[in-house]
Amino acid sequence: xVKKKFFLKSLLAxxxxxxxxxxxxxxxxxxxxxxxAVYHSVVIKVNVKINTNPPRKRQNFKIVLxxxxxxxxxxxxxxxxxxxxxxxxxxxxxxxxxxxxxxxxKGDFNRLIDEIWALDFTYAQFKELILTGRIPQNKxxxxxxxxxxxxxxxxERPERIKIDHRDITIKLRISNRRTGKGIIxxxxxxxxxxxxxxxxxxx
Numbered sequence: 001x002v003k004k005k006f007f008l009k010s011l012l013a014x015x016x017x018x019x020x021x022x023x024x025x026x027x028x029x030x031x032x033x034x035x036x037a038v039y040h041s042v043v044i045k046v047n048v049k050i051n052t053n054p055p056r057k058r059q060n061f062k063i064v065l066x067x068x069x070x071x072x073x074x075x076x077x078x079x080x081x082x083x084x085x086x087x088x089x090x091x092x093x094x095x096x097x098x099x100x101x102x103x104x105x106k107g108d109f110n111r112l113i114d115e116i117w118a119l120d121f122t123y124a125q126f127k128e129l130i131l132t133g134r135i136p137q138n139k140x141x142x143x144x145x146x147x148x149x150x151x152x153x154x155x156e157r158p159e160r161i162k163i164d165h166r167d168i169t170i171k172l173r174i175s176n177r178r179t180g181k182g183i184i185x186x187x188x189x190x191x192x193x194x195x196x197x198x199x200x201x202x203x
Contacts, residue, residue, distance in 0.1 A: 037183045039068040043176040044130065048117075049169045065130070066184050072127070073184065092123050096201060103196035115198055117170060119145065119163070130174060133158035 041064065048059040061084075062077040074087040088095040094109040105112075109123035120143045121129075125136045133156065135147045145165035152159040161172040 037068065037181065039066060039180055039182060039184045041066045041176070041178045041180070042130065042174060045173040045175070047171040051167045051169060068184055072123075089123055094123070096198075097193070098196075098201050101201075102193045103201060104193050105196055105198045105201050107198065112198065115202055117168065118165060119143070129158070129161065130172070131157070133161075
């Protein structure tokens, strides 16, 4: 599929993703005791604005990112903290589950973020931007998008990140950084869930 043709859908894909995940089964996670294991948690408030004429409606939601040494997990939440979807990431492989439609997609994270926001990031680069504020200058130069950030008071870590790319502005506010002891175990089901294309899940 030609990227130009799919671009406008990509700009609003996160909003569509949240709607598609409405009324999905409750996502639960447990912290299993382990004195030698450490997990981390961070909350990301997301605001997406489509800069068209007339302007499109803004999209506001939250991402709760939890990660340890082996795998990363994301929860997508509404402004009222209702869980809409789940995303599992190991290395650069993403597993996106739509429990309402009983479908899932598994593939490269770079493909996912390209379809959602038309950005060219690996997961390692996206995560490092969120956690440390390091901007992948080579990607910025190659792709032509702009990244600016504000740091936490008295810290080098980013508190606000702004990404401008073509007709889309993405604002991220990072908060609630936490570290704890134990192993995160998320419940997810793939039984009777059919494999799907990323276009079908985000359409």
